Amino acid sequence: MKAMILAAGAGTRLRPLTLTVPKVLLPVSGVPLIRHILVWLKSHDIRDVAINLHYQGQKIRDALGDGRNLGMQIAYSTEDTILGTAGGVKRMAHYLDGPFVVHYGDVLTDFDLTDMLRLHQAKKAAATLAILKVSRPRSAGVVEMDADARVLSFTEKPAERAASSDLESGATYILERTVLDTIPVGQPSDFGHDVFPALLAKDLPVYGYILKDDDYLVDIGTIEKYRQANEDMAAGRIRIEHEE
Numbered sequence: 001m002k003a004m005i006l007a008a009g010a011g012t013r014l015r016p017l018t019l020t021v022p023k024v025l026l027p028v029s030g031v032p033l034i035r036h037i038l039v040w041l042k043s044h045d046i047r048d049v050a051i052n053l054h055y056q057g058q059k060i061r062d063a064l065g066d067g068r069n070l071g072m073q074i075a076y077s078t079e080d081t082i083l084g085t086a087g088g089v090k091r092m093a094h095y096l097d098g099p100f101v102v103h104y105g106d107v108l109t110d111f112d113l114t115d116m117l118r119l120h121q122a123k124k125a126a127a128t129l130a131i132l133k134v135s136r137p138r139s140a141g142v143v144e145m146d147a148d149a150r151v152l153s154f155t156e157k158p159a160e161r162a163a164s165s166d167l168e169s170g171a172t173y174i175l176e177r178t179v180l181d182t183i184p185v186g187q188p189s190d191f192g193h194d195v196f197p198a199l200l201a202k203d204l205p206v207y208g209y210i211l212k213d214d215d216y217l218v219d220i221g222t223i224e225k226y227r228q229a230n231e232d233m234a235a236g237r238i239r240i241e242h243e244e
Contacts, residue, residue, distance in 0.1 A: 002095065003049045003050070003101035004050040005024075006089075008052045011106070022057070025060060028108060031242065033220060034051075034060070035070075035242075036108055036240050039243075040110060047073060051105075052077045052088040053078045060076075085191045086190055086194060087184075087188045090180055090184070099175065102191070106220045107171045107219050108220060108238065109217040111215035112215070119209050120174045128174045128209055131170060132168045135166070141155065141196070142154075144165045150207055151196075154196040156192035169192070179195065179199065216239070
């Protein structure tokens, strides 16, 4: 299976750290964030990865090269104009030749992606979303699910009082190629605002994989979360093992 990492954003909430460094290259315990992500993907037998670029994209290319030093193959997609989370994936439709993973480049996690794939296959899902149980679900897409783990609704970043569930999207998806048919070519499109509501409106099978209590996931979108990730990595709370 192939994966695509979304790395085009400017990381404005992380300024001044991201004024000269793209957010995916910010070091977490001395290792660039995106390298942690690649090692995590490789630990689940994913070795072919696409990365979309926009803000300071050449620095990401220079840091990772073709992926050979990680035992992987990396393809790049440079966007002159940012196409959004889904639009950037659509641009690489020619590369994604089967079921594939989409992972946001500012999310550090160690959950069992292989187990999530088992659920995706067992349910014959069009899309499977990593899901977190949270106390204040408003910083990402809020999801309602039935007892069979099928997603009933998806609301992107609702107002706090409007949140109808304690389940939140973890910004990692396993998608079938049929999902690409719902994304327009060459136009900005977003998974949370556009794609997932469209899939649900068509009654396509969308499922949620709820992360376990000991799974780690943090969205490094702010200075506070970045500090937390560094502290957690130093304390050994994140199960990502580098070869060297």
